[in-house]
Amino acid sequence: xxxxxxxxxxxxxxxxxxxxxxxxxxxxxxxxxxxxxxxxxxxxxxxxxxxxxxxxxxxxxxxxxxxxxxxxxxxxxxxxxxxxxxxxxxxxxxxxxxxxxxxxxxxxx
Numbered sequence: 474x475x476x477x478x479x480x481x482x483x484x485x486x487x488x489x490x491x492x493x494x495x496x497x498x499x500x501x502x503x504x505x506x507x508x509x510x511x512x513x514x515x516x517x518x519x520x521x522x523x524x525x526x527x528x529x530x531x532x533x534x535x536x537x538x539x540x541x542x543x544x545x546x547x548x549x550x551x552x553x554x555x556x557x558x559x560x561x562x563x564x565x566x567x568x569x570x571x572x573x574x575x576x577x578x579x580x581x582x
Contacts, residue, residue, distance in 0.1 A: 506540075507533045517569065524570040532568045539564055 489495035510533035517523030525532055540561050546552035559577060566573035 503537060506537045510536050514569065517571070522571060522575065526568055526570055532565070535568065536561060536565055 485495070489499040507530070511529055514523060514525065514529040514532060518525065518529070527535075540557065543552065543557040543560060547554055547557055562576040563573045565571075566576050569576075
């Protein structure tokens with residue numbers, strides 16, 4: 474099932490609140506996610522496609538946080554992974570001043 478990895482991460486997350494090593498791993502994972510988005514944003518800026526309305530690092534962190542929050546809807550069955558992807562892409566489009574279709578296009582092919 475496509476959402477099993479998210480389910481495992483969220484079930485594990487509460488344990489990281491009480492365990493320093495698990496918290497370190499969680500922080501490392503979050504930093505890696507943010508770094509991935511920062512790289513994508515940097516490439517888009519360099520290509521002249523993105524025109525960020527905030528600092529790229531802030532945008533990346535917002536996207537990670539939004540994604541993390543929306544995954545709770547997936548886990549509860551309220552939304553699909555696709556719904557979360559599309560909502561995040563639309564948010565990113567606003568923050569990067571780009572047409573949302575440009576961010577959704579690769580996933581639709």
